[in-house]
Structure formats: structure tokens, C-alpha cells
Amino acid sequence: MRQSVALRGLLGVLLMGLLPAGAPRAATVLRVAYAGSMGVVMDRHLGPAFARAEGIDYQGIGQGAYGLARLLAAKALRADVFVSITPGPIAVLQQAGLVDRAVPIASTQMVIAYSPRSRFAPALRAAAQGQRPWWQVLETPGLRFGRTDPATDPQGQNIVFTMLLAERYEHQPNLVQRILGAVRNPAQIFTEPSLLSRLQAGQLDAASSYRSAAISHHLPYIPLPDAINLSDPARLADSGVQLQLRLPDGTPETLHPQPLVFYAAVLKDAAQPQLAQKFVAYLLNARGQALLRAQGYGPAPDHAH
Numbered sequence: 001m002r003q004s005v006a007l008r009g010l011l012g013v014l015l016m017g018l019l020p021a022g023a024p025r026a027a028t029v030l031r032v033a034y035a036g037s038m039g040v041v042m043d044r045h046l047g048p049a050f051a052r053a054e055g056i057d058y059q060g061i062g063q064g065a066y067g068l069a070r071l072l073a074a075k076a077l078r079a080d081v082f083v084s085i086t087p088g089p090i091a092v093l094q095q096a097g098l099v100d101r102a103v104p105i106a107s108t109q110m111v112i113a114y115s116p117r118s119r120f121a122p123a124l125r126a127a128a129q130g131q132r133p134w135w136q137v138l139e140t141p142g143l144r145f146g147r148t149d150p151a152t153d154p155q156g157q158n159i160v161f162t163m164l165l166a167e168r169y170e171h172q173p174n175l176v177q178r179i180l181g182a183v184r185n186p187a188q189i190f191t192e193p194s195l196l197s198r199l200q201a202g203q204l205d206a207a208s209s210y211r212s213a214a215i216s217h218h219l220p221y222i223p224l225p226d227a228i229n230l231s232d233p234a235r236l237a238d239s240g241v242q243l244q245l246r247l248p249d250g251t252p253e254t255l256h257p258q259p260l261v262f263y264a265a266v267l268k269d270a271a272q273p274q275l276a277q278k279f280v281a282y283l284l285n286a287r288g289q290a291l292l293r294a295q296g297y298g299p300a301p302d303h304a305h
Contacts, residue, residue: 027057030275033072033079035065035089035262036148036192037155037209040216041295042083049291050282056275064153064192065089070248072098072267080270081279085210086154086258090265102265104300105283106212106292109231109260110162112138112222113209117202124206128222135170138179138206146199146207148192150183151248154258155192158230159208161257164241165228183245210260215296233259233301261301 030051034042039062047058061068061079069089071077073096082099084090085108093099112134114124120143127134138145150156160183163176172178180188190198196217199207214221226232236257243255264283266276282288289299 029057029059030272030279031059031079032081033061033068034083035085036062037213039193041292045291046288050279062193064148067152069093079267080272080276081264082267083262083264085260085262088154090263098268099265102263104261105264106262106297106300107260108210108212108298109229110158110224111209111211111214112206113199113214113219114206115199115202116220118205120205134222135166135172135175144205145188146190146195146204147188148195149189150245153192155208157243157255160243161241162228169227212296230257230260
């Protein structure tokens with residue numbers, strides 16, 4: 001037995017000797033799961049800048065925030081940090097015992113992004129300049145509108161809430177049906193990471209978007225009134241708007257609009273908990289906030305969820 005242990009030890013020394021001097025060790029990796037609309041700011045700016053400063057590797061995972069939260073809760077996906085929009089996906093992880101506290105890092109508002117290559121671009125531009133009603137342009141026959149799945153992505157829910165609020169504000173009954181069709185209309189629904197890429201490629205004429213994402217992707221957009229763009233918590237609190245939705249597992253749920261605030265949380269099963277804490281602190285410090293502002297993100301409200 002002693003001889004076999006000694007032989008194994010000798011073999012290990014010999015194998016180590018085969019590695020070239022100064023061979024690099026496997027780098028430490030920070031895994032950040034984030035709301036898919038944040039792809040540009042996370043994967044091109046915040047993630048790489050933090051990785052350079054810490055001498056580590058960064059891996060971003062961007063999808064619809066509810067879908068990501070459910071994968072993390074089911075342990076089908078592992079990450080160190082989760083960054084969500086609206087408190088809903090955070091609540092999924094709190095119920096699963098994976099998150100204690102999330103901190104607000106930024107905010108945004110709903111807009112309608114459009115393709116400058118679209119044949120409808122002149123009409124969409126007129127709507128952006130307030131010269132035509134935005135909803136009227138979106139009803140134009142043949143206009144291809146894109147959005148995300150409300151069952152897996154907050155943005156998919158938020159465009160429905162925006163349209164429901166617009167029915168009242170613009171005095172346009174049945175606007176949801178007229179522009180979106182069914183709540184989960186397969187002709188309009190795409191994954192969040194691909195939605196604005198399709199718009200840039202001219203595969204869509206217009207799409208639901210956050211102002212931050214439209215700016216990050218250098219896309220023109222139609223700003224929407226504060227009464228419907230989900231940026232005003234006071235308006236949302238007594239709006240009375242709700243959405244009946246069946247989740248992917250068949251569970252029925254009644255949803256209410258929430259302010260468009262981004263939250264960051266360290267996961268309790270993080271492989272790199274100290275780096276995760278550092279990354280969340282980085283999102284809140286002057287450098288991280290400057291990168292967020294440069295990509296169109298607004299300031300966060302001063303409270304934690």
C-alpha cells in the first residue's frame with residue numbers, strides 16, 4: 001500500500017514536470033446571470049472592466065429574467081450574481097432560499113424602438129417627434145412588431161402593461177388586441193437577447209424596448225408618456241391594471257405592473273461569493289454607475305428589495 005502511494009506521488013511529480021515552466025493556471029471565473037436587455041452594458045462594458053481590474057474571467061448569461069430565476073431556483077443553472085429588472089424575479093429566488101437581499105442599481109422606462117431601415121421608418125420617426133400618435137403608427141397594416149414572452153420575461157409583461165395603461169390614457173379601447181393580438185402571440189414573440197438584433201437587421205419594423213437597451217444598441221425609439229412608460233411608482237400603485245397569465249408549468253398567475261428598476265443580488269450558492277460581493281459593489285460605485293449612465297440607464301431609487 002505504501003509503495004502504491006509512493007508510486008502515485010512520483011507519477012504526480014513527473015506529470016507536473018511535463019508542464020512547461022510558467023504554464024498559466026485556470027483563471028477564476030465570475031458568472032453573472034442578467035436580464036437579457038442588459039447584454040451590451042454587461043458583456044461589453046461592466047463585465048470586462050471588472051474582470052480586468054480583478055485579474056479574473058467574466059462569463060455573462062443573459063435571458064428573460066423570470067426564466068433565469070426559475071432555472072437558478074431549480075439548480076439547473078449556477079451563477080454568482082443575478083441582475084434582474086423589477087422585483088418579481090428576485091422574489092422567485094428569495095422563495096427558493098437563494099437570495100436574502102437585492103440592491104437597486106439602475107432604472108429605465110418603456111419605449112418603442114424601431115429600425116431605421118424599415119419602410120415605416122418615416123412614420124415611426126414622426127411618432128417619435130410627436131407629429132403622429134405612436135399607437136396609430138403601430139396599427140399600420142404590414143408593420144412587423146416584436147416583443148418577448150410574458151411567461152418568461154418581465155419585458156414581455158411590461159409591454160402588455162404599457163398597452164393596458166395606454167388604453168385609458170390615449171382613450172383607445174382594445175389597444176392591446178389591436179397591436180399585440182393575443183397576450184402570447186407567437187408571431188410577435190422572440191427571445192430577449194435576439195429581439196433588438198432582429199430589429200437592427202431589419203427583420204422587424206418596431207419592437208418593445210427599454211430606453212436603456214435602445215440607447216445601448218444605438219437604435220432610434222419613440223418615447224412614451226410617463227403615465228404609461230412604467231417609470232412612475234406613484235402612478236403604478238393605484239393604476240388598477242393587472243394581467244392574467246399562465247406560467248410555463250401551467251400555474252395561473254395574476255400580475256401587476258412594477259417600476260422598471262434593476263436589482264443585483266449575490267446568490268447563496270455562489271462559487272465565488274467574495275468576488276460576487278465585489279461585483280455588486282462595483283455596480284454601485286462611481287465607475288460602474290458611469291458605465292450604466294453612458295449606456296442609457298437612469299439612477300436607481302434609494303432602497304433595497
